[in-house]
Amino acid sequence: MEKEEIKKRLEEIAGKEWVRDDAATLFLYSRDMTENEPHAPDWVVMPENPGEIQAVMRLANETLTPVTPYVSGANVGGLTIPVKGGIILDLKRMNRILEINESDMYALVEPGVTFGHLRADLDRNHPKLIYTYPMAPPFTSVTCNALLDGLCNLSHPHGATSDWINSLEVVLPSGELARIGSAAISGRWVSRVPLPDLAGLFIGWQGLTGIVTKIAVQLCPKPAFLKRAFILPYSYSTAYEMMRELSWTRVLDDIAGLSWVAGKMMYGRHGPITRDPGEPGFILFVEYSANTRSELWSKTMILNNLLKDFERKGKTFEGPLDINAILRFFPEYAKLANFPTTLDFLLDYAESGGFSWVGSYGPTSNWTSPTEKGSAIMEKYGFPPLFNCRSMKGGHYGSLRFLIPFDKRDPEVTKKLRICLEEICDLLLDEGFIPYKAPNWAAKKIISRADPGWVNLLKTVKNALDPNGILNPGHWGF
Amino acid sequence: MMEFDDIRNWVVRCVRCGTCKYTNETYLPSCPAGERFRFEPFYASGKNFIARGIIEGALKFSDPGVVEAIYSCPTCGNCQSQCPLPHHEHLVDIYEAMRARAVEEGAGPLPAHKPLLASLRQYDNPWMQPRASKVRWAKELGIKDISKEKARVLYFVGCTAALDPTLRNIPTATATLLKSAGVDFGILGEAEICCASTTLRIGDRKLFKNLAERNIELLNRIKVETIVTSCAGCFKTLKHDYKSIGKIKPQILHSSEFIYRLFLGGKLKFKKEANQVVTYHDPCHLGRLGGVFDPPRRILRYLPGITFREMDRIRENAYCCGAGGGVRTAFPDWATDNVGTRIEEAEKTGARLLVSTCPFCAQNFMTGIEKKGSSLEYVDLVDLLNRLIRE
Structure with a gap:
């Protein structure tokens, strides 16, 4: 399919206003603060809901177009540089705090919600609860940080921010939507047990296996x-x-x-x-x-x-x-x-x-x-x-x-x-x-030292979920 | 004011950490352009990177999206308040320098801005009205014409308040207050030249220099002690931006500062109580970029019958109404939508009156209030005071 036709289809999905391919936009999304080599996407699309992401993924599969998810681009590893071009899905518009459950102590948020936004909402509306905060600027994504195993000021008792994830909703590379954790069974976003822990298919994968559209993270009581x-x-x-x-x-x-x-x-x-x-x-x-x-x-x-x-x-x-x-x-x-x-x-x-x-x-x-x-x-x-x-x-x-x-x-x-x-x-x-x-170069070093069985399993999982290799190609050695 | 070649050492300091996008502590949006367009080029960090791209040869002003991004900004400077890095105080200078270079290269300004510049060349005001119209509001008020009679204070009226019939209450109220306090003041009338804020914001440096030089010569020639403006844009331009062109000898005060002094000196007697809940919007060019936050608040707090309530984003963090930097001219719908956000913030305080101190904000707020069907009433501070000093 010609580039103009893909653009037209993207505009039909997200609306004309939310698809850009001008030089200024492509330049901005081609690089980050690191030394990693810049590479421009072909389009930047800003979806508003999981349905639009599903439609983009279906189009990407149909046209074998790479897709790279993005929120703030501040990962310090070149992880949102679209090394094979294609579509950047900037998830900033999906920035709603969907639920703060005080009784079960979790926050259900969209990927565009940042630590600053969550902190502000908790301080204003739920002062008895706190979340954990990384040593990062306040406007980085809660979801991305958790999926990338970030560390935080309560990591000593609780572990990496991935350990704070209760449940997920994710758009798979095929465009299908899946829920992970208790939300998949009971509709309550309270835990990942006692189920096969499919969250591991998305944590630490740098966006290679799915685009998380909702995440429930644990909150803690605020100490006196x-x-x-x-x-x-x-x-x-x-x-x-x-x-x-x-x-x-x-x-x-x-x-x-x-x-x-x-x-x-x-x-x-x-x-x-x-x-x-x-x-x-x-x-x-x-x-x-x-x-x-x-x-x-x-x-x-x-x-x-x-x-x-x-x-x-x-x-x-x-x-x-x-x-x-x-x-x-x-x-x-x-x-x-x-x-x-x-x-x-x-x-x-x-x-x-x-x-x-x-x-x-x-x-x-x-x-x-x-x-x-x-x-x-x-x-x-x-x-x-x-x-x-x-x-x-x-x-x-x-x-x-x-x-x-x-x-x-x-x-x-x-x-x-x-x-x-x-x-x-x-x-x-x-x-x-x-x-x-x-970053890509470091991932290659990890893979070169890894147990071959682990590498094979990694490839098997990736190929099963993303047979066309459209999600974030070039990362983790794929 | 900074030249494009001088921004090089500042734009490189930005690491795109994103702190400019929201206000510190409240974590509410800071950037009207970012809120509207959401894509990275529209935030402060994006514009910095575009500047860097141009300097390093990766982008040109003529490239698609470049001029759009650099002109889709009200130059409100909220990013300056949020950015924690050393280049923060130069962010608006960077945007204005980019616009100036875009104009020099023929890529700017936007088509909608061109009639304003043509009007300024022809009439010395951006509103396409003959000079004689500038003095219409003052008829029958018996105000000194300072080019004919000496006075200690010049009231520099500004084009917007003088020429927009819906805003004539601002100069009228200012003059009435000054008179009532016994201030020896006059106006320039038809001789008043636009401060040239518009030219600077949209990048016509040549025209800015021309108007600024004429103003500096005129304002020094009339030998007043003080120049009072009731426009935040004129205030910032005369007081701060002219420094790169020349020196204005008289002190320059915004009307809120001057009136606060009168107020402290017991020169204003209030005859009525307002009995209203009031909130205050900091105009960007008076507050964040002009350094005047307290006088309007102090006046409001002391007015009889006023209950003063602050909005969530105030002072350095105040959310821009979205009118400035050529935005209301080029993107009127966006400006109106944006002010709607600020109106909602004002409504949340429970206020009935929304007070501010800038005719340009006034235009935008009045449009926004009407569009939203808000029950708020927009009032300029001088207008409110004028209501309270009358029988």
Whole structure:
């Protein structure tokens, strides 16, 4: 079918106003903040409902046109760059919060709903409930983050945001509509058990297997008391030992850390940013909550006693510093006092709009080595050793992310950045960490090391769901 | 005011994090263009990237969608309030510089803007009316003609309030208030030249420079101490945008600032109580881009019988009515739909009166209120005050 005919059909589906193929639009959707190579789509379509998405998928199958789903394009992995062209389905118009169920504690949302919107709705209309927030700008999609295994400020007790998914509604590549989880059986969006967990067909797949049109995510009761404290260990090994032991206390809501240089960026220090002699190496922050003051006091005591043990063992660190004490010296740290937050302290350093990363999950028993080696790689290539980490799901695993703001105007810097990222990616894989939200090049590295049985199963599932290979081709090695 | 070649170092700072799209804390929409068109090019980050694309040679002004995106923006500057990065304070400068370059290259402005520019060239006002019409509102009010008689204060009326018959209550009320407070003031009458806000917003820098230079010479020649405008657009242009052309010696105040001073000095006596619930809309060129938020609010809070209630999005976060930046001229339906959103926000406060301080906002609000069949009444602050000082 000719391009003009496809456009006409898309306009019939979504309405003329919601299909664009002008140069300005195609340019905008062809690239993101990363170093990943731009590639323009042929059309950008903005559907309003699942029915329109179904019709687009049927047309895409008929014409073998690639389709890439998109909400804000801020995934830091080139995941919405349509590497084979075709249709970008921008889901921004599907931005309704369909239900907040206070009794069963879930939010049912469309893919265009962002963390900011959900937070605002909860604060205004359901003040007893909270959701979990990533360390990302507030206007990123709740759905995309969950489907991409994002991490968040309540990941320590609950895991990645994919663990917060109760149920889904998804348009399959064939154009069929399916519900996953309890919603498929009872019409209630409360859980994924006790059923074959088909949500796994869509989580972590980077939009290769279906377009999620509704998602129910778990909400939590808002605690009466909340305390956030900062600890500044001098070495990475002390920091990670603390994080592991803190997770064993079973009383904390968040255990996370940043490299000291990231902290320096936060209070406005501009480059070149290095760790000066005598400075701590790490900013560890914890958050805990309680129903009563005495419960909060007890948790504080548990934290303080653990830190005293560390002192007795001769470990060097500063703190614990209450967030309010930190704020007196560095008001900029308010960024870490309330989520979602803006990340200007990181993005400001991206003097020419370039920002990239390798994020990964792996064993907390082996946090120190990849952190030290990854930081050294960054410094070798002239990038400040900027990383963050978080204890996940009770400390059963942890995140480790290396973040690089870079000068996108300079092709040499961009080239150097890619080499640096690839080295870090190899290192992480060597050390037992697995990149998440993996860009195409990183996904290829993962697949090259994967169990062949896993790779075959991956291909079998993809081919079964999307025999024409129309959804987000070029990603995850497909 | 920034030249296109000067925006290079700023546009590259944008990483498209999307924070510009919504207001901080309330998470309500900030960008009228983004809300209307939804596609990425229409948000601040999109326009930045288009500018970057042009600078780096990947796009041209003549490419489809480029001019549409850069002119589909009321230049309200809400994105400036939301963006957390260093280029944030230059966002409107970037859009205006893009428009200026588009005009230079013959790609802009939009066809609907061209009659405004022709009118400005012919009549020194954008409303296609002869100069003599500009003084019609003042007949029988006995106001000094400042080119003939000296006065301490110039009331710079502005084209929209002077020439739109539905808005004549604004200059009339302003003049009545100044008189009632015993202010020694005058007007320029037929000699008043458009401030040229329109030319700057839609990108005709040559015409802007011409009008601005004539205005600067005229406004310095008349030797007043203070220039008072009742138009947010004139205020922002005279006070802030002229700085790149030359210096106006007299201080420039918006009528709300000047009247607040009179109010504090006990020069205005109110004879009636309003007995109304009132809300206030910050005009973009007075508030966010002009830095004046408090005087109108302070006046409203102290007026007898007024219950003042704020909308959800106020001050730096105030949602634009959608009239500015050439939008109402080129996209009248969108401007009316957009103001409908703001009207709903005002209605939510329970207010009966919607007060603001800009004739251009006034036009848009009055159209929107009529279209929606809203029970709100739009009133300019000076008009409300004028009602309360009369027997």
